[in-house]
Amino acid sequence: MSAALEIKGLEAGYGPLSVLHGVDLSIAEGERVGILGLNGHGKTTMLRAIVDLVDWKRGEILLNGEDITHATTHALARRGVVLMPQGDALFPGLTVKDNLDAGAYPGGSWKRRKERRDHVCEIFPRLGERLGQVVGTLSGGERRMCSIGRGLMCDARIYLVDEPSLGLGPGIAKGICDTLLGLDLQGGALLIAEQNRALIDGRIDRTLRMHGGELTPDTGGDGGH
């Protein structure tokens, strides 16, 4: 069986700046992997490189054995590579309902969007109460829920989650991470980048450490703090 996601010798960056210096990673189907590391060491760049949101990249990325190195962002979303990005990239002028439905845009999911939306509202009841509200008026925590909820609207083969705790108060961050990591992802793999070890420790299969644009085995410790 081929890995859900396999990355070989990935280098990536923006303009003249090189951020990743040869990253290798293999994630099995259904596996949950955490990446710990400080700001500016390449966690976000790695996730963005996978979905083609960096200026340039070299190396190889395989999805279930198929080469997706040069696939475009929207094509990857349709093939089940779902990024829940830093900064959320929501649609601020649209309602919560429309934001969630947009997550079901890829062909097959669209017909089941209502059932999916109900499911997301069970996971995050706060969103259910605010379906008609414009996303730009939500609080930071609610927006994060909406971003994660949007990612859950389609059948992903791999979820890429970029620092779900960023910018949130500790209580809300913990609540959201607990909910996210407690989910049954229906066989989808999960790659989560986080600075705060405590939020993901013990809830995932293994952790790696991103340092200076390279992935190294996690040796424990304080997660960079």
Next chain:
Amino acid sequence: MTGVIVTTINLTAIYALVALGVSLTWSGLGFLNLSTGAMYAGAAYGAWLVATNISSNVVVVLLGGVIAGAALGALICLTVFLPLDGKPNWELRTLTATLALSFVGTNIYLWQFGPQFKQFDPLFAFIREFRIGETLVQPSKTGTVIATGILVAIILAFISYSRIGLGVRALTQSVEGAALVGIDRRTTAFAILGVSGAFIGLAAVLLGQIYFVEPNSGYSPMIKGLIVALLGGLGSLRGAVIAAFLVAFAEALTLQYLGGAWVLITLFVLIAVVLIIRPRGIAGVLEGTRA
């Protein structure tokens, strides 16, 4: 005063159509379409060809203009958007390209149709004129408002409830977010430019009831449409409609009390004042959102 109101409503409909076309293209794809005027004239010629060769039935002629406008929108997608998308210097290149296309279009019209004015037969002759107080409401005005209402309702329903429509709305909000949920900007661009063209096409046929059609007849509506779109806050559809109303009202008042020569002056004063107070236009007032 009823005269001013009737004129305002009539002009609101037409300006809103052109401004919606400009604004939707801007918000969805991020470029200012300076060939709006050429699309307008092209759609008017398209509708005129339909009226003279196929049928002068009101629905057929209006559809002719709408479809011609949408087709020209798709043509702009093919010739401007797809080749330039993702290239550096996007804003300047698209401005140049659409301006160039507008000259090409105008000269093609001149070559094909000559400089003579073309005129539509009255499309709305079947509507009875009526009076509100002292003011006579001509059939063309009633027809304009009804036709605009129908097209805007259809397109709003399409944008509000269909999957492609959600893609269009998402794209106007966040390009990255749209890509992340699988929306292909390049295919959605056809929908955006098609709908923009449809709005402009309808405006062309409706104004064709009042003004003659000639190769340059799109420039003046384009200027008004740009003013309205800018005033509304480029990219905001609700802002565009409200701005269309403001501009139409200012124009109607000016026509009534100062005379036609003052129209552009009051409009530019209006836009200057609004943009000094609200640099983002009316949309800045509408959106109470956090950035």
